[in-house]
Structures are given as structure tokens and as C-alpha cells.
Amino acid sequence: xxxxxxxxxxxxxxxxxxxxxxxxRAQTQSEVVVDASALVQFDSSAIAVLLACRRESLVAGxxxxxxxxxxxxxxxxxxxxxxxxxxxxx
Numbered sequence: 001x002x003x004x005x006x007x008x009x010x011x012x013x014x015x016x017x018x019x020x021x022x023x024x025r026a027q028t029q030s031e032v033v034v035d036a037s038a039l040v041q042f043d044s045s046a047i048a049v050l051l052a053c054r055r056e057s058l059v060a061g062x063x064x065x066x067x068x069x070x071x072x073x074x075x076x077x078x079x080x081x082x083x084x085x086x087x088x089x090x
Contacts, residue, residue: 001067002053003035004046013045020053024060032057037068047077054085063087 002023008016024032034053039046050066057064069088077083 001033001035004039004049006038007041008039008046008049009041009043010045013049017049017052020049021056024053024056024062027062029062031063031065033065033067035067036070036073039068039070039073042073042076044076044080046073047080047082051082051085 002020004020005012005016020034032053034050036050054064065087067088069086074083074086074088077086
């Protein structure tokens with residue numbers, strides 16, 4: 001499982017994405033799971049990071065699921081019209 005940090009804004013986005021992609025590429029499972037439950041401070045960069053991970057997962061032939069997606073982050077994704085791309089797990 002890949003884990004998002006407590007804070008993911010523009011300042012952390014590049015480093016966070018690099019870390020997540022490295023972990024994604026190392027995974028052998030057919031499903032990539034990202035744990036967003038620790039994420040409390042974020043901006044639209046968090047959406048961009050998740051979408052980049054999703055895209056990379058799909059290119060690798062893996063499914064992509066986000067665990068612990070907060071209502072606030074899902075609402076932000078909705079504002080950008082990408083909420084349907086954020087497959088969530090309970």
C-alpha cells in the first residue's frame with residue numbers, strides 16, 4: 001500500500017509523486033492501493049498527484065484504488081470534474 005503524507009500541497013507534490021511512482025513501480029500486485037487517511041492539509045496538487053498515480057497504474061495494467069479519501073478531498077475532485085476517477089475503498 002502506498003501512503004500519502006499528512007500534508008500534500010504544491011510544495012510537496014513533486015517529491016510525493018516521485019516517491020509514490022517509485023513505490024508503484026516496485027509493486028507486484030495487480031491493484032495499486034493508496035492510503036489517503038493521513039492527509040489533512042492539501043490543495044489541488046493532491047488531486048494531480050492521485051491522477052498521475054492512477055494514470056501510471058493503468059499504463060502498467062493495474063487497477064487503482066484510494067483508501068481513506070476524505071469527503072473534503074472528494075468534494076475538491078468533484079469541483080474539477082474528476083471525482084468519478086477516484087475509486088475509493090472503505
